[in-house]
Each structure stands twice: as C-alpha cells, then as structure tokens.
Amino acid sequence: MTDSFFAPIGNTKPYFKAAFQGFAGSGKTFTAAQVAVGLHKRIGSKKPIVIFDTEQASKFLKPLFAEAGIEVLVRESKSLADLRQTMEKMRSGISDILLIDSISHVWEGFLQSYAEKVHRTRLEFQDWGIIKPTWKREFSDPFVSDGYHAIFTGRAGYEYDNEKNADTGKREIFKSGIKMKVEGETAYEPDMLVLMERFEEVLGDDKKVWREATIIKDRSTLLDGRTYKNPTYENFAPIVEALLTDPIPRDTVVMPESDTGLLFRTEEEKAEWRRERDKWIEELDGLLIRIAPGAVGRDKQMKLDLLDRVFGTTSMTAIGELRPERLAEGYKKLGLEAVSMGIAEIVELPDGRKRLVSKLPPNGNGNGNGNGNGHSHTEEKSKPAPVPAKKGTKKK
Template identity: 35%
Template structure:
C-alpha cells in the first residue's frame, strides 16, 4: 500500500478525556456524554446505538450513574477492576459488543501497574530509570487501542499539578506549579481528540456550587478553549458533529515499523553494513592477491587495473570511503571476472556422515 493516500475525515469515533480533582464532576459529565452519544446514534439509525454501554469502573462511580442510564432506557454493562490486563480486554470487548466505553478512572490503572511492577521487581526504594522503558511499552498497548479502536471511548482521569524550578531574584531555585495534567503515564493526556478540565466552584456564601468544563484541546477547533458551566452533551456536540459518525475509522497504522533499520539479531543496520563492508574490502584484497599476487610492478599494475574497472578509481583510500552497496557491487564484479561466478559465501560443512568418512578410507 502506498505511504500517502487521499485525505479523508477518518475520525468516526469519539476519543474524549476528562480530568479533574475529587468532586469536579468527571463521572457525571462523562455519563451525560455517553448517554447523549447513544441517543444520537439511535436518532441517526446507526446500529451501534442498539448495543449496551460499557463501564470499566475503578471507584464505584457506576453505582451512582446507573439510574440515569435506566431513565434513558440504556443497558449498562459494568466491570469493577483496576487490573491493566482487564483494561486492555475492556477496549476489545467494547469494540465488538458495545456502543460506548467509559473508563473511570484511568489513573488507577496506571498507578496499580506501576505498584505491582515495583513489588514484583522488589523496588523498595522506588522505580529505577530502566524500569520506565518496560512500563511505557506496556502502557502503549492501551493508548494504541484507545486511538485506533472502532469504539467511542470516554476516559476520566484524576488531575495532578505540574511543577518546575524557577530562579528567584536572589538566585535561589524555587519549585512552582506550572499547570495541570492527567495523573497517568505522562503522554496519556495527548491521546484524546478532545481533552476537558473539570473544576468545582463554590459561592462565597456557600449557597451555590457549580462545575465548569474547560476545553483544553479540541482537534476540530470548534470549541477549543471554551468554558461551559454545568456542561451537558449539547455543549460538546460541535466536536462530535465534526466526527464522521457511522463512517469508516482510519487509525494510525501501527503495523508499519522501523524493522528495515535493524538486522535479525537486533543490531542496527548501519553497524551491520559497516562490518559487512570491512569484510568485503578484505575479500577484494585477497581475491586480487590470489590472481595477481606478488610485489612486482606488473602485479601492482594488474590489481590497480581491476580496481579501476570495478570502482572507477585506482585509489584504495577512495574505495574504502565508498558506501556499502557500491563496495558490494564491485566485489561481485570482480568475482564474476576473476572467479567466473557470482559472489557467494557458504560456510564449509566439515561434519561428515559415517558412510562418507568410510568412503575416504583407502581400500
């Protein structure tokens, strides 16, 4: 398949992230969006709207929102777990059987995965630098599913502060808050197509409490940067309307990789080619010595003539600087001209079968 294809809107499924602190309305808002999505699909006659909604629940939030699904006449399937393995399976099951998947809270899955790994590896003083490569690799199994799955996914996560060091007027380093991020693997917050910060507010007299939703990221740009008070499904509809609902979802091709850069044993290709070139140059020297050995002027001239025919240069220094494909082609040319066959290397088999050994014994 060609690398580039005609551009289309290949985003057919909602990929939403909501983050906030305790009581900020993440679960409530996620539920409104989930119910609204199913009702919209039913209104448009999409078969997905007839499937149950799935809720993978780490903190019993599903118990409190079930009546709302009942009121909307929507079937709700729940899995109460904090297992990362279950999270991966939940995405797969929801893709096959569900209308929408709620994840609440993604932060628990990341924390439990890290804690279990530390326990298994006996990291009593905390995770080491080398541990993060494995953890991030495992976590990518979820983020790949999140982005590429043929499923509407609404992911809730706890908020955490970002910090950085700044130098004050006295030249001392001061640690200050610089922002808010989702408490999960560092790049998880980048995956949703729409990312919302939920916040709780209270009037000074204490008589009124309300929530706001600030859209930190909206790839459709329809509601990017906007803030909604006590948000409803309708507030997020401009982003949802941008989706190609009912169409084909074109995911990122995770099947394409960089295997061409590595040899079968994992050695970087450039390193393997450098070694192969060194061997080829040595073999070229030896085959020339085989056919034109000696130190006479005639022998030296004959070898230089063959080098010029193979590489358009009599300079060995220049030939050593040529790239691997050129050296390989030149070696094959010399083999054809001097040995009469294409270049090949087949390790000798010195192990003989018993009957072969007997055949070598004089009668």
C-alpha cells in the first residue's frame, strides 16, 4: 500500500530554467537568446517568445529571431511590478519561453523604489528583513515553480574580501570572486548558471575577439564546470534534454503543502481553522451537486474535471489540506469555470438573490439513482391490484 503523503522520484518540473551572468560585452544576452531559439525549436512551440527588456536592447536580437521564424513579444521596463505581471501572463499560457534581460536592473529598481517609499537615501539593516522576503515571494519562488521555460541574464560584479598583510601588518582589500548583481541567492535559483567572459588578442597583426561560457552550476551534473568558446544552443542541449525527459504531471503525484501556520496557532485557532475549512469543503460539495447532480457517469466525470481545473488535483484528501482562503477562492473560481464551460448558468431568484444552476441535460447513463434509465426511484410506483373479497362477506 502506497502512502499518499510521499511520491516516487520523477520529473515533476520539466521546464528549463537558466541564468547567464557576465560583465558588459561578454555575450550573455546574445547567448541567452540563442538558447531561447534552440529551446523553442526543441519543444516545437508555436507561441511567441516573451522578452522582458530592461535595456531597450531587444531590437538588436530581431535578426536572430526573424531568421528562426519566431515571433517575439517585448515588455520594456525595469519594474518588478511589471515583471510580476509578465509572469502572470506567462502562467496564463501566452508563451512557453520567457527571457529576462537583465534581472540586475529589476533588482536595482526594486531597491530604489523601496528606499523612496521609506524616505531613505541609504538602506539600513532592518530593511533587509522586508526586502529579501518580498523579492523571494514576488520573483524567486514563482520563477522556480512556474510552469514555463525561463532564462534571465545578470550583470557581474566583483566580490571583495580583506586579509592582513604579513609584511605591513595592515588589512588589505582584494577581489575574491565574481557574483551576479542581484539578491544573493537569485543567481543560483535556476537549474543552470553560466558565466560569460570576453577575451581579446588585439596587440598583434592577427586580432581576435571571442567569448567563453563556463558552466558554474548544472543541476543535471552533465556539463558542470565545462567551458565552451563562442557557445551556441548545442553546447547546452544535454542539460535541456535532461530537464525535459520523462515528465510526470505534478498534481498526479504531489499533494499540496500543508499549512505551516497551523504550527503557530493556539488550539482555539486551530479548531476555528478546521471549522472554516470543513465549511468550505461542504460548500464545494454542494456547488458540485448543483452543477452535476449525478454520482456516476458523465456527472461524476464533470465534477472531477472541474476539481482538476481549479485545484490541480481530483483528490478531496489533498484539497482538504488547503487553507480555507484557498478553498474560498476555489469555490468562486469553480462556479465561474462551470459557466465558462457552458454547463451552468447564474439565474436571479424571486427574492433578488443570484444562484448557480446546472445547464446539463438529464443524465441518461445514470444520474446518481443507480437505475440507469434516467428516472428517479422516488417516482410513484404502480398500485397493486385490489384483493378480491371472499365469498359470503359483505363489503363495508
């Protein structure tokens, strides 16, 4: 017997998420665009690629996309609010691939907007307790979990450290590494992180300029640490294949996360939370019965389809683990979904209240009464013939 709390190992996130970092002129934008084009061809997408352009430089990529016959939609902005809206549109299915160029400008604009809001010229220690969780909630978490392919670029900057000089006895600052100019953990959120670098030999007669890509992080481990000169999509294709192979629909094996907030609630609050949850479960059940009254056949399948569309699962056990607010939201969405599918409509009652009613025709293949003929068991049965009176008795 399998415990439904756990799930077997499987590819429940078959989407390519990558980041390219580098200094100006290192080729990160062009390489990211090449990968987007190759990925578009690999998945057979018929949708446009969406570019969130913070540098107003997407026009220089037009020949690359035109040659591949790919339509491109562009949003020129540095606002995190605009990026969040772009990601919402991606979730609605407007495109299969999002390219953000560059995330560094979005981060800088986010910090500036916060400083202006709190009327400060310099951020203080306590500000980061607001800034970092907000960035994680509005960008990092959706970027990782959203169901589409996404690539972002970021400007590189030097990391500095200090150590004591043995000769002078003084502490000296030195460059200790390279990092992306963005919130500390963001560059490592994707499945692949690439460092782009520009090299040149211009002092001799035979002048050369080229770019190199070094794979800093590769979750598949296939190409981790490798370097490619003037890279193209083909260099990264093994990672793409590893991320897209043998996908498993997430909702078929993963139960929604339980509400951790329950751990911090009092017993009284927990009881109230459960009552509210149970109420919405009953409301959902009643709404489903109004839309599709039957318990088998077509009506049962219709209910399962609605639950899957709204909650991403058909398991009432899994749905019962959701927060009451999520259930209330799902209740409203389920009704609207039924109307949009043409299986229900909203009518006005004599007292002015509005009610959702089913538009489904009678279910001739079983409507929940189990007789399979579309008639109710509550219909009046034929009366038995009267018993004839015995001879020798008088009728009263």
